[in-house]
Amino acid sequence: MSSRIDANAAAARLRGAQNILILTHRRPDGDTIGSAAALCRGLRQIGKRAFVFPNEDLTPRLGFLLEGLLAASGFVPGLICAVDIADVSLLTDSAKGFARRVDLCLDHHPSNVGYARELALEEHAAAAGEVVWAVLRALGAALDLPMWEALYIAVSTDTGCFKFSNTTPLAHRIAAGAIEAGVDFHRHNHAFFEAKSKNRFLIEKTMFDKMIFSADGRIACSWLDRPWLDSIGADDDDLDNLSTLTMALEGVDCGIILTQNKKDPAYKISIRTHEPADASRICQSFGGGGHPRAAGCTLSGPPEAAAKRLMEAAAAELALC
Amino acid sequence: MSSRIDANAAAARLRGAQNILILTHRRPDGDTIGSAAALCRGLRQIGKRAFVFPNEDLTPRLGFLLEGLLAASGFVPGLICAVDIADVSLLTDSAKGFARRVDLCLDHHPSNVGYARELALEEHAAAAGEVVWAVLRALGAALDLPMWEALYIAVSTDTGCFKFSNTTPLAHRIAAGAIEAGVDFHRHNHAFFEAKSKNRFLIEKTMFDKMIFSADGRIACSWLDRPWLDSIGADDDDLDNLSTLTMALEGVDCGIILTQNKKDPAYKISIRTHEPADASRICQSFGGGGHPRAAGCTLSGPPEAAAKRLMEAAAAELALC
Numbered sequence: 001m002s003s004r005i006d007a008n009a010a011a012a013r014l015r016g017a018q019n020i021l022i023l024t025h026r027r028p029d030g031d032t033i034g035s036a037a038a039l040c041r042g043l044r045q046i047g048k049r050a051f052v053f054p055n056e057d058l059t060p061r062l063g064f065l066l067e068g069l070l071a072a073s074g075f076v077p078g079l080i081c082a083v084d085i086a087d088v089s090l091l092t093d094s095a096k097g098f099a100r101r102v103d104l105c106l107d108h109h110p111s112n113v114g115y116a117r118e119l120a121l122e123e124h125a126a127a128a129g130e131v132v133w134a135v136l137r138a139l140g141a142a143l144d145l146p147m148w149e150a151l152y153i154a155v156s157t158d159t160g161c162f163k164f165s166n167t168t169p170l171a172h173r174i175a176a177g178a179i180e181a182g183v184d185f186h187r188h189n190h191a192f193f194e195a196k197s198k199n200r201f202l203i204e205k206t207m208f209d210k211m212i213f214s215a216d217g218r219i220a221c222s223w224l225d226r227p228w229l230d231s232i233g234a235d236d237d238d239l240d241n242l243s244t245l246t247m248a249l250e251g252v253d254c255g256i257i258l259t260q261n262k263k264d265p266a267y268k269i270s271i272r273t274h275e276p277a278d279a280s281r282i283c284q285s286f287g288g289g290g291h292p293r294a295a296g297c298t299l300s301g302p303p304e305a306a307a308k309r310l311m312e313a314a315a316a317e318l319a320l321c
Numbered sequence: 322m323s324s325r326i327d328a329n330a331a332a333a334r335l336r337g338a339q340n341i342l343i344l345t346h347r348r349p350d351g352d353t354i355g356s357a358a359a360l361c362r363g364l365r366q367i368g369k370r371a372f373v374f375p376n377e378d379l380t381p382r383l384g385f386l387l388e389g390l391l392a393a394s395g396f397v398p399g400l401i402c403a404v405d406i407a408d409v410s411l412l413t414d415s416a417k418g419f420a421r422r423v424d425l426c427l428d429h430h431p432s433n434v435g436y437a438r439e440l441a442l443e444e445h446a447a448a449a450g451e452v453v454w455a456v457l458r459a460l461g462a463a464l465d466l467p468m469w470e471a472l473y474i475a476v477s478t479d480t481g482c483f484k485f486s487n488t489t490p491l492a493h494r495i496a497a498g499a500i501e502a503g504v505d506f507h508r509h510n511h512a513f514f515e516a517k518s519k520n521r522f523l524i525e526k527t528m529f530d531k532m533i534f535s536a537d538g539r540i541a542c543s544w545l546d547r548p549w550l551d552s553i554g555a556d557d558d559d560l561d562n563l564s565t566l567t568m569a570l571e572g573v574d575c576g577i578i579l580t581q582n583k584k585d586p587a588y589k590i591s592i593r594t595h596e597p598a599d600a601s602r603i604c605q606s607f608g609g610g611g612h613p614r615a616a617g618c619t620l621s622g623p624p625e626a627a628a629k630r631l632m633e634a635a636a637a638e639l640a641l642c
Contacts (some may be wrong), residue, residue, distance in 0.1 A: 134632075163515065172500070176491070185488065186488075194569055196569040196570050196571060198571050200568070205526075205530065208526050209526070247515065280350060309346045
């Protein structure tokens with residue numbers, strides 16, 4: 001189990017270290033990459049050697065944040081810091097070797113299993129970016145434009161552009177600072193929250209075409225099979241946050257999306273709920289976890305059978321509410 | 322022409338007045354109603370008699386903000402204050418009589434024509450709510466939950482939930498204060514930015530299912546037939562702004578939606594374009610008109626033939642760009 005520390009103590013650990021390696025989670029999102037980029041730049045600013053470990057799942061939409069920050073293969077870390085990673089199972093394949101060697105974790109997931117030696121966990125933060133922001137302040141780093149840009153992407157993407165219920169006052173204040181610093185936030189908002197690629201369009205259309213509902217209309221469920229996703233050349237960006245779309249549907253309190261994995265035939269499950277239904281409780285019964293409003297797990301196919309099991313578990317959760 | 326004053330001077334005017342009447346604009350949005358509600362409550366808190374003039378266009382979604390604040394017909398105002406109203410042409414019909422008697426205007430529209438005796442205009446503010454926030458601070462009002470709620474709705478609705486390019490640091494900071502004060506922001510975000518009725522969901526799905534694209538992918542076109550719309554009981558709200566959705570699609574520069582009329586078999590055409598394609602020029606060739614980015618016309622069916630003619634005209638317009 002990790003020792004719990006606060007942002008000041010985390011900053012002290014980083015200040016005492018050299019050769020810092022930052023890890024991000026598999027299928028990386030704006031929070032893990034933005035947090036890693038901001039932290040790495042802040043550490044360099046106060047005179048540290050710091051790098052982000054290459055993430056083989058990284059897509060071009062986020063890749064620009066890590067330009068010039070990636071560790072070369074020969075880099076020998078003196079301190080390993082994970083950002084936004086709740087469990088070692090979320091490390092990328094190439095980072096699995098670090099699983100027992102993580103010195104420090106900066107996170108906001110209540111489900112963090114405590115794999116790191118020390119853990120700075122802010123359970124009520126909307127994003128790990130908030131924890132990184134606090135650590136950067138404690139380090140005395142002067143936030144520059146690229147750091148603000150990375151922090152803006154971290155907090156905006158994890159809050160659905162300040163729309164979700166997890167949005168915090170600090171997330172808004174970080175956005176205010178980023179706009180004041182000159183971040184081209186509208187370009188990012190368009191890219192992350194507005195623009196829809198042709199594949200994304202096809203995927204949403206197919207998802208809604210195949211969607212099934214529980215008899216009372218409170219549970220919506222759909223799935224996407226890998227052969228079809230491969231046939232249109234879909235990438236991970238195209239699949240990002242699909243389950244959130246179900247939350248817009250009138251009467252739906254639980255949305256479940258199954259997406260078949262790339263390298264094995266199992267399905268990655270993403271569940272979203274409206275209060276008070278607990279998505280993490282549903283996912284825990286299948287060995288997964290996450291947040292009350294957004295959680296995930298993995299199930300083997302066929303998708304129709306997995307969907308049935310998930311909808312039954314969701315119905316049981318809704319019955320408790 | 323108005324005398325330009327700042328928020329402190331506006332607060333001084335209000336502090337010196339009694340019996341204050343607040344005006345909102347026609348087809349009211351979250352900013353004009355939220356601004357009026359917050360200002361009215363703040364004035365009452367510092368001991369003023371203050372009311373909001375009833376707005377006959379008000380819908381239930383915003384109406385709750387003005388509960389207990391509406392002026393009765395006998396109210397004789399000592400000071401008339403307009404919020405978020407750039408021109409007297411934007412007064413509701415029942416408020417037209419005040420057009421030459423507005424003492425003070427709090428606004429953020431650069432296009433404000435200066436009809437009020439004094440004008441506190443913050444041209445770079447995302448919302449009039451930012452000006453009201455500054456006036457309330459200058460008044461020394463202690464913001465309570467209903468005031469924060471009204472201000473949150475003012476700034477969030479005018480920024481598309483902090484997504485549009487007009488979003489300011491102050492808009493974010495007001496949101497931070499509102500969340501700290503306990504505003505149920507997620508409920509409002511859901512109602513204003515997320516919720517999709519079952520009919521809207523069905524209509525969007527059908528629209529995208531039937532959508533056809535030009536060979537180069539730059540033109541998207543779809544249509545909705547009245548018998549089907551009637552069969553699901555669609556109303557005008559369900560059909561609002563459908564063509565805007567086409568503008569999110571990658572590569573699409575012109576979106577065309579045909580919706581069959583209620584009382585005749587013709588189709589109402591709505592066209593949206595990205596710069597520099599001119600939607601009004603396309604519609605003019607069919608006897609319609611509008612703005613460069615959004616225009617309309619009417620065509621008789623069958624829809625496939627009308628779509629073909631419209632797409633040919635759109636292709637001709639795009640060829641000019």
